[in-house]
Amino acid sequence: MANSNAKSDNGPHGANPTNSTFSLRLRPADYQNLMSIAGIRRMSIAELAREFILDGLRNALDPDEIERQFEEEKQRLLAAAAEMRKSSASSAGRR
Secondary structure (H helix, E strand, O other), rough: OOOOOEEEOOOOOOOOOOEEEOOOOOOOOHHHHHHHHHHHHOHHHHHHHHHHHHHHHHHHOHHHHHHHHHHHHHHHHHHHHHHHHHHHHHHOOOO
């Protein structure tokens, strides 16, 4: 669950927040991996997490990535529908 605490130059409820802070829960193994990667890169865990989040946001907004995900989902749905048709046809033939 995210706990958003926006900080602003215009007071605590200003219109132009400069940063937002939130916490999140990680499984212990994920936290250990994050700590290890941060150590290897000589970064703080917060810096690494911020980098991962910003990379994810860039990918989520990238038109080529969106097209790739749409195509992947389309293929998954087409394969599922073909499997359902095949199963349905097999069941109808056994009656």
